[in-house]
Amino acid sequence: MKKKKVSPSRVVIQEFRSRVLKGNPLGDPAVRNLHIYFPPGYSSEKKYPALLGLVGLTGTGAMLLNNDTLSEDLKSRLDRLILTKKCKPCIVVLPDCFNRIGGSQYNNSPAIGNYEDYLVKEIIPFVNQNYPVKSWAVFGKSSGGYGAMVLGMKYPHIFQALADHSGDSNFELCYLPDVPKALDSFREAGGPARWLKKFWGDENRKRREYFNALNVLAMAAHYSPNPRSKNLKTDFPFDLETGIFLPEVWKRWQKWDPVYMIPRYRNNLKKLKLVYIDCGTKDEFALHWGARAKRKALLKIRIKPVYREFNDGHMNISYRYDESIPRLVKAIS
Numbered sequence: 001m002k003k004k005k006v007s008p009s010r011v012v013i014q015e016f017r018s019r020v021l022k023g024n025p026l027g028d029p030a031v032r033n034l035h036i037y038f039p040p041g042y043s044s045e046k047k048y049p050a051l052l053g054l055v056g057l058t059g060t061g062a063m064l065l066n067n068d069t070l071s072e073d074l075k076s077r078l079d080r081l082i083l084t085k086k087c088k089p090c091i092v093v094l095p096d097c098f099n100r101i102g103g104s105q106y107n108n109s110p111a112i113g114n115y116e117d118y119l120v121k122e123i124i125p126f127v128n129q130n131y132p133v134k135s136w137a138v139f140g141k142s143s144g145g146y147g148a149m150v151l152g153m154k155y156p157h158i159f160q161a162l163a164d165h166s167g168d169s170n171f172e173l174c175y176l177p178d179v180p181k182a183l184d185s186f187r188e189a190g191g192p193a194r195w196l197k198k199f200w201g202d203e204n205r206k207r208r209e210y211f212n213a214l215n216v217l218a219m220a221a222h223y224s225p226n227p228r229s230k231n232l233k234t235d236f237p238f239d240l241e242t243g244i245f246l247p248e249v250w251k252r253w254q255k256w257d258p259v260y261m262i263p264r265y266r267n268n269l270k271k272l273k274l275v276y277i278d279c280g281t282k283d284e285f286a287l288h289w290g291a292r293a294k295r296k297a298l299l300k301i302r303i304k305p306v307y308r309e310f311n312d313g314h315m316n317i318s319y320r321y322d323e324s325i326p327r328l329v330k331a332i333s
Contacts, residue, residue: 024113039089047134056142061094106147111225169290182216
Protein backbone atom coordinates (compact mmCIF):
# COMPACT_ATOMS: atom_id res chain seq x y z
CA MET A 1 0.00 0.00 0.00
CA LYS A 2 1.45 3.35 -1.05
CA LYS A 3 1.88 6.03 1.55
CA LYS A 4 -0.17 9.12 0.97
CA LYS A 5 2.00 11.99 -0.22
CA VAL A 6 2.19 14.96 2.10
CA SER A 7 1.98 18.32 0.38
CA PRO A 8 5.10 20.42 0.94
CA SER A 9 5.23 23.43 3.18
CA ARG A 10 4.94 26.87 1.64
CA VAL A 11 5.40 30.52 2.45
CA VAL A 12 2.76 32.98 1.26
CA ILE A 13 3.71 36.62 0.86
CA GLN A 14 0.65 38.73 1.57
CA GLU A 15 0.63 42.46 0.80
CA PHE A 16 -0.98 44.17 3.76
CA ARG A 17 -2.26 47.75 3.78
CA SER A 18 -2.20 49.19 7.28
CA ARG A 19 -4.51 51.92 8.49
CA VAL A 20 -2.62 52.11 11.78
CA LEU A 21 0.74 52.92 10.17
CA LYS A 22 -0.65 55.37 7.62
CA GLY A 23 0.78 58.83 8.23
CA ASN A 24 3.32 57.62 10.82
CA PRO A 25 5.79 60.27 12.08
CA LEU A 26 8.81 58.90 10.21
CA GLY A 27 7.05 58.56 6.86
CA ASP A 28 7.63 54.80 6.75
CA PRO A 29 5.45 52.74 4.39
CA ALA A 30 1.98 51.66 5.45
CA VAL A 31 1.91 48.92 2.80
CA ARG A 32 4.12 46.00 3.80
CA ASN A 33 4.68 42.35 2.99
CA LEU A 34 3.51 39.80 5.53
CA HIS A 35 5.20 36.39 5.26
CA ILE A 36 3.16 33.39 6.44
CA TYR A 37 4.50 29.84 6.73
CA PHE A 38 2.13 26.92 6.21
CA PRO A 39 3.29 23.46 7.34
CA PRO A 40 3.66 20.26 5.29
CA GLY A 41 0.25 18.67 4.77
CA TYR A 42 -1.56 21.94 5.41
CA SER A 43 -5.33 21.82 4.97
CA SER A 44 -7.70 24.75 5.17
CA GLU A 45 -10.23 22.34 6.68
CA LYS A 46 -8.17 21.99 9.85
CA LYS A 47 -7.33 24.58 12.51
CA TYR A 48 -3.72 25.15 13.53
CA PRO A 49 -1.79 26.75 16.37
CA ALA A 50 -0.12 29.94 15.12
CA LEU A 51 3.08 31.67 16.13
CA LEU A 52 3.91 35.34 15.68
CA GLY A 53 7.66 35.66 15.02
CA LEU A 54 9.45 38.90 15.90
CA VAL A 55 12.99 39.88 14.91
CA GLY A 56 15.68 42.08 16.38
CA LEU A 57 16.72 45.64 15.58
CA THR A 58 17.46 46.32 11.88
CA GLY A 59 15.54 43.17 10.86
CA THR A 60 12.28 42.16 9.24
CA GLY A 61 10.32 38.94 9.55
CA ALA A 62 11.34 37.91 6.04
CA MET A 63 14.98 37.77 7.13
CA LEU A 64 14.25 34.65 9.18
CA LEU A 65 13.63 32.90 5.87
CA ASN A 66 16.95 33.88 4.31
CA ASN A 67 19.10 31.08 2.96
CA ASP A 68 22.25 30.60 5.06
CA THR A 69 24.98 28.15 4.10
CA LEU A 70 26.09 27.76 7.71
CA SER A 71 22.71 27.34 9.43
CA GLU A 72 19.05 26.60 8.75
CA ASP A 73 16.57 29.21 7.65
CA LEU A 74 13.32 29.18 9.60
CA LYS A 75 11.29 27.42 6.90
CA SER A 76 13.80 24.56 6.70
CA ARG A 77 13.94 24.34 10.49
CA LEU A 78 10.17 24.19 10.81
CA ASP A 79 9.94 21.58 8.04
CA ARG A 80 12.51 19.40 9.79
CA LEU A 81 10.90 19.71 13.20
CA ILE A 82 7.43 18.96 11.84
CA LEU A 83 8.37 16.12 9.49
CA THR A 84 10.38 14.37 12.22
CA LYS A 85 7.40 14.83 14.57
CA LYS A 86 9.41 16.86 17.04
CA CYS A 87 6.88 19.65 16.58
CA LYS A 88 3.21 19.63 15.72
CA PRO A 89 2.18 21.39 12.49
CA CYS A 90 1.73 25.13 12.94
CA ILE A 91 1.34 28.38 11.06
CA VAL A 92 4.04 31.00 11.56
CA VAL A 93 3.41 34.69 10.83
CA LEU A 94 6.37 36.98 10.17
CA PRO A 95 5.54 40.70 10.05
CA ASP A 96 7.63 43.62 8.82
CA CYS A 97 7.99 46.30 11.50
CA PHE A 98 11.15 47.97 10.22
CA ASN A 99 11.35 51.77 10.30
CA ARG A 100 13.77 54.66 9.81
CA ILE A 101 15.23 54.41 13.30
CA GLY A 102 16.31 50.84 12.64
CA GLY A 103 13.52 48.61 13.84
CA SER A 104 10.87 48.06 16.44
CA GLN A 105 10.40 47.30 20.11
CA TYR A 106 6.81 46.51 19.07
CA ASN A 107 5.11 49.16 21.20
CA ASN A 108 3.19 52.33 20.33
CA SER A 109 5.20 55.53 20.11
CA PRO A 110 4.23 59.01 18.87
CA ALA A 111 7.82 59.37 17.65
CA ILE A 112 7.69 56.28 15.43
CA GLY A 113 4.21 54.85 14.97
CA ASN A 114 1.83 52.40 16.59
CA TYR A 115 3.48 49.07 15.83
CA GLU A 116 1.85 47.40 18.83
CA ASP A 117 -1.58 48.24 17.42
CA TYR A 118 -0.39 47.20 13.97
CA LEU A 119 0.25 43.69 15.29
CA VAL A 120 -2.60 43.13 17.74
CA LYS A 121 -5.35 45.16 16.03
CA GLU A 122 -4.51 44.51 12.38
CA ILE A 123 -2.18 41.57 11.69
CA ILE A 124 -3.62 39.10 14.21
CA PRO A 125 -7.28 39.79 13.23
CA PHE A 126 -6.35 39.62 9.53
CA VAL A 127 -4.77 36.19 9.92
CA ASN A 128 -7.65 34.96 12.09
CA GLN A 129 -10.17 36.03 9.47
CA ASN A 130 -8.37 34.51 6.48
CA TYR A 131 -6.66 31.37 7.77
CA PRO A 132 -7.62 28.47 10.08
CA VAL A 133 -6.01 29.55 13.35
CA LYS A 134 -7.14 28.14 16.68
CA SER A 135 -4.61 29.68 19.10
CA TRP A 136 -1.60 32.01 19.27
CA ALA A 137 1.85 32.21 20.82
CA VAL A 138 4.61 34.77 20.23
CA PHE A 139 8.37 34.33 20.02
CA GLY A 140 11.39 36.44 19.13
CA LYS A 141 15.04 37.18 19.67
CA SER A 142 16.76 40.35 20.94
CA SER A 143 14.30 43.23 20.33
CA GLY A 144 11.98 40.48 19.10
CA GLY A 145 12.41 38.66 22.40
CA TYR A 146 11.57 41.91 24.15
CA GLY A 147 8.47 42.28 21.99
CA ALA A 148 7.42 38.70 22.70
CA MET A 149 7.71 39.22 26.45
CA VAL A 150 5.85 42.53 26.46
CA LEU A 151 3.08 41.52 24.07
CA GLY A 152 2.66 38.22 25.88
CA MET A 153 2.24 39.86 29.27
CA LYS A 154 -0.05 42.60 27.93
CA TYR A 155 -2.33 40.43 25.76
CA PRO A 156 -2.95 37.03 27.35
CA HIS A 157 -6.38 36.96 25.65
CA ILE A 158 -4.48 36.78 22.34
CA PHE A 159 -1.21 35.00 23.15
CA GLN A 160 -1.36 31.90 25.32
CA ALA A 161 2.41 31.42 25.47
CA LEU A 162 5.63 33.31 24.77
CA ALA A 163 9.30 32.63 24.10
CA ASP A 164 11.86 35.33 24.82
CA HIS A 165 15.31 34.66 23.34
CA SER A 166 17.96 37.11 24.57
CA GLY A 167 15.37 39.84 24.92
CA ASP A 168 16.20 43.39 26.03
CA SER A 169 15.83 43.83 29.79
CA ASN A 170 17.68 45.09 32.85
CA PHE A 171 18.15 48.29 30.90
CA GLU A 172 20.91 49.71 33.10
CA LEU A 173 23.26 46.98 31.92
CA CYS A 174 22.21 46.49 28.31
CA TYR A 175 21.73 50.09 27.12
CA LEU A 176 23.89 52.45 29.18
CA PRO A 177 27.23 51.20 27.77
CA ASP A 178 26.18 52.54 24.35
CA VAL A 179 25.50 56.07 25.58
CA PRO A 180 28.97 57.76 25.53
CA LYS A 181 29.68 56.78 21.91
CA ALA A 182 26.13 57.70 20.92
CA LEU A 183 26.51 61.16 22.45
CA ASP A 184 29.76 61.64 20.53
CA SER A 185 28.06 60.62 17.29
CA PHE A 186 25.13 62.99 17.83
CA ARG A 187 27.50 65.87 18.72
CA GLU A 188 29.72 65.32 15.67
CA ALA A 189 26.69 65.21 13.35
CA GLY A 190 24.99 68.25 14.87
CA GLY A 191 22.21 66.41 16.72
CA PRO A 192 20.15 63.21 16.44
CA ALA A 193 18.15 64.36 13.39
CA ARG A 194 21.27 65.24 11.40
CA TRP A 195 22.91 62.01 12.52
CA LEU A 196 19.94 60.02 11.22
CA LYS A 197 20.13 61.88 7.90
CA LYS A 198 23.85 61.06 7.71
CA PHE A 199 23.13 57.41 8.50
CA TRP A 200 20.60 57.05 5.69
CA GLY A 201 22.86 58.97 3.31
CA ASP A 202 25.67 56.44 3.69
CA GLU A 203 25.81 53.62 1.15
CA ASN A 204 27.17 51.34 3.90
CA ARG A 205 24.74 51.57 6.81
CA LYS A 206 26.21 48.49 8.45
CA ARG A 207 29.32 50.24 9.74
CA ARG A 208 30.02 49.17 13.32
CA GLU A 209 30.45 52.83 14.29
CA TYR A 210 26.74 53.44 13.69
CA PHE A 211 25.36 50.86 16.09
CA ASN A 212 25.65 52.73 19.39
CA ALA A 213 23.90 55.86 18.16
CA LEU A 214 21.24 53.89 16.30
CA ASN A 215 20.50 51.77 19.35
CA VAL A 216 20.24 54.72 21.75
CA LEU A 217 18.10 56.69 19.28
CA ALA A 218 15.78 53.74 18.69
CA MET A 219 15.29 53.00 22.36
CA ALA A 220 14.71 56.64 23.27
CA ALA A 221 12.11 56.94 20.51
CA HIS A 222 10.34 53.85 21.87
CA TYR A 223 10.60 54.50 25.61
CA SER A 224 10.64 58.30 25.99
CA PRO A 225 8.90 59.89 23.00
CA ASN A 226 7.87 63.51 23.26
CA PRO A 227 5.81 65.07 20.44
CA ARG A 228 7.04 68.52 21.53
CA SER A 229 10.75 67.66 21.31
CA LYS A 230 12.78 69.05 18.40
CA ASN A 231 15.00 65.97 18.52
CA LEU A 232 12.90 63.62 16.38
CA LYS A 233 10.00 63.93 18.86
CA THR A 234 12.17 62.16 21.41
CA ASP A 235 13.61 62.84 24.87
CA PHE A 236 16.97 61.35 25.80
CA PRO A 237 17.97 60.25 29.32
CA PHE A 238 21.18 62.26 29.00
CA ASP A 239 21.64 65.93 28.17
CA LEU A 240 22.89 66.01 24.57
CA GLU A 241 25.29 68.90 25.26
CA THR A 242 26.83 67.88 28.58
CA GLY A 243 26.01 64.18 28.98
CA ILE A 244 24.41 64.85 32.37
CA PHE A 245 22.11 62.02 33.41
CA LEU A 246 18.39 62.91 33.43
CA PRO A 247 16.73 60.57 35.94
CA GLU A 248 13.21 61.78 35.17
CA VAL A 249 13.60 60.55 31.57
CA TRP A 250 15.29 57.35 32.66
CA LYS A 251 12.26 56.54 34.83
CA ARG A 252 10.18 56.54 31.66
CA TRP A 253 12.56 53.97 30.20
CA GLN A 254 12.32 51.83 33.33
CA LYS A 255 8.55 51.61 32.97
CA TRP A 256 9.21 49.65 29.77
CA ASP A 257 11.82 47.34 31.28
CA PRO A 258 10.37 43.80 31.58
CA VAL A 259 12.06 43.45 34.97
CA TYR A 260 9.80 46.26 36.25
CA MET A 261 6.80 45.32 34.12
CA ILE A 262 6.51 41.74 35.36
CA PRO A 263 5.14 42.65 38.83
CA ARG A 264 2.61 45.03 37.22
CA TYR A 265 1.34 42.35 34.84
CA ARG A 266 1.38 39.43 37.26
CA ASN A 267 -2.30 38.61 36.76
CA ASN A 268 -1.90 38.51 32.99
CA LEU A 269 1.26 36.42 33.17
CA LYS A 270 -0.49 33.85 35.34
CA LYS A 271 -2.94 33.24 32.49
CA LEU A 272 -0.19 32.07 30.13
CA LYS A 273 0.39 28.39 29.50
CA LEU A 274 4.12 28.82 28.95
CA VAL A 275 6.79 31.45 29.54
CA TYR A 276 10.08 30.43 27.95
CA ILE A 277 13.27 32.47 28.47
CA ASP A 278 16.79 31.73 27.34
CA CYS A 279 20.05 33.61 26.76
CA GLY A 280 23.70 32.90 26.09
CA THR A 281 26.08 33.33 29.03
CA LYS A 282 28.46 35.26 26.75
CA ASP A 283 25.85 37.71 25.43
CA GLU A 284 27.70 40.78 24.16
CA PHE A 285 24.97 43.12 25.42
CA ALA A 286 24.83 41.65 28.93
CA LEU A 287 21.34 40.32 28.29
CA HIS A 288 22.04 37.17 30.30
CA TRP A 289 21.78 39.43 33.34
CA GLY A 290 18.43 40.63 32.09
CA ALA A 291 17.30 37.03 31.61
CA ARG A 292 18.30 36.18 35.17
CA ALA A 293 16.50 39.26 36.49
CA LYS A 294 13.31 38.34 34.59
CA ARG A 295 13.43 34.81 35.94
CA LYS A 296 13.77 36.10 39.50
CA ALA A 297 10.91 38.57 39.00
CA LEU A 298 8.69 35.77 37.67
CA LEU A 299 9.56 33.43 40.53
CA LYS A 300 8.63 36.19 42.98
CA ILE A 301 5.09 36.19 41.63
CA ARG A 302 5.02 32.37 41.67
CA ILE A 303 5.45 31.79 37.96
CA LYS A 304 8.10 29.24 37.03
CA PRO A 305 9.34 29.85 33.49
CA VAL A 306 11.16 27.35 31.35
CA TYR A 307 14.59 28.93 31.71
CA ARG A 308 17.77 28.08 29.84
CA GLU A 309 21.28 29.50 29.73
CA PHE A 310 23.66 28.23 27.07
CA ASN A 311 27.31 28.67 26.16
CA ASP A 312 27.10 31.24 23.38
CA GLY A 313 26.74 34.93 22.61
CA HIS A 314 24.01 37.10 21.12
CA MET A 315 24.48 36.40 17.42
CA ASN A 316 23.64 33.36 15.31
CA ILE A 317 21.60 31.51 17.91
CA SER A 318 18.57 30.56 15.81
CA TYR A 319 19.28 26.93 16.73
CA ARG A 320 17.61 27.75 20.05
CA TYR A 321 14.26 27.69 18.20
CA ASP A 322 14.64 23.90 18.12
CA GLU A 323 13.65 23.89 21.77
CA SER A 324 11.31 26.86 22.08
CA ILE A 325 9.07 26.41 19.03
CA PRO A 326 7.99 22.81 19.77
CA ARG A 327 7.30 23.83 23.38
CA LEU A 328 5.18 26.77 22.29
CA VAL A 329 3.18 24.73 19.80
CA LYS A 330 2.58 21.97 22.34
CA ALA A 331 1.48 24.50 24.98
CA ILE A 332 -1.19 26.07 22.78
CA SER A 333 -2.35 22.97 20.86
